Amino acid sequence: MAVDDTGTDVPELAPAEMDALHSIQLGIEHAYRAYADLLACHHRTGHAMDRFAEAERLLREAGHDEYADRIRDDLLPAGAVEDRWTYELVTEYRGGLVEELDAFETAIRDDLAEGVDHVSERLQQQAWRARARSEEWKR
Numbered sequence: 001m002a003v004d005d006t007g008t009d010v011p012e013l014a015p016a017e018m019d020a021l022h023s024i025q026l027g028i029e030h031a032y033r034a035y036a037d038l039l040a041c042h043h044r045t046g047h048a049m050d051r052f053a054e055a056e057r058l059l060r061e062a063g064h065d066e067y068a069d070r071i072r073d074d075l076l077p078a079g080a081v082e083d084r085w086t087y088e089l090v091t092e093y094r095g096g097l098v099e100e101l102d103a104f105e106t107a108i109r110d111d112l113a114e115g116v117d118h119v120s121e122r123l124q125q126q127a128w129r130a131r132a133r134s135e136e137w138k139r
Helices: 015-061 065-075 086-113 119-133
Strands: none
Touching (some): 015 086, 015 119
C-alpha cells in the first residue's frame, strides 16, 4: 500500500480493478451532472411559469379573460411530463437512480479499494509530484 501526499493509504489494485473503479467514478460523476442539468431544467421551468403567471395578470388587466383563464386553468397547473411537475422528476431521479448508483459505487470502492476514492488520480498525482521533485527533471 502506498501513501499519497495527503497521507491517505492508497491500496494496490490490479490494473483492471483500477480501471473499473475509475470508470464507475466517472459514471457517478456524469449521473451527478445529469442531476444538475435536471435541476437547472426545474428552475428554468419554474421561471417560465412565473412569466406565464405574470402574463395571466396582464391579460386579465387588458380585458382578455379567456386567455388569462386558459393560462390559469390549463397551463400553470399542467405537469412538465405527463402530469408530473419538474420537482417530482428531480426528486425521483435523485432518490432513485442517483442514490442507487452512489450506493453501488461506495460499496465496490469499500470492497476493492478500502473506501479510498479516486485511486487512479491519487496515484497519478503522486507520480507527477515525485517527477517534479526528482533531480533528473531539474536543470
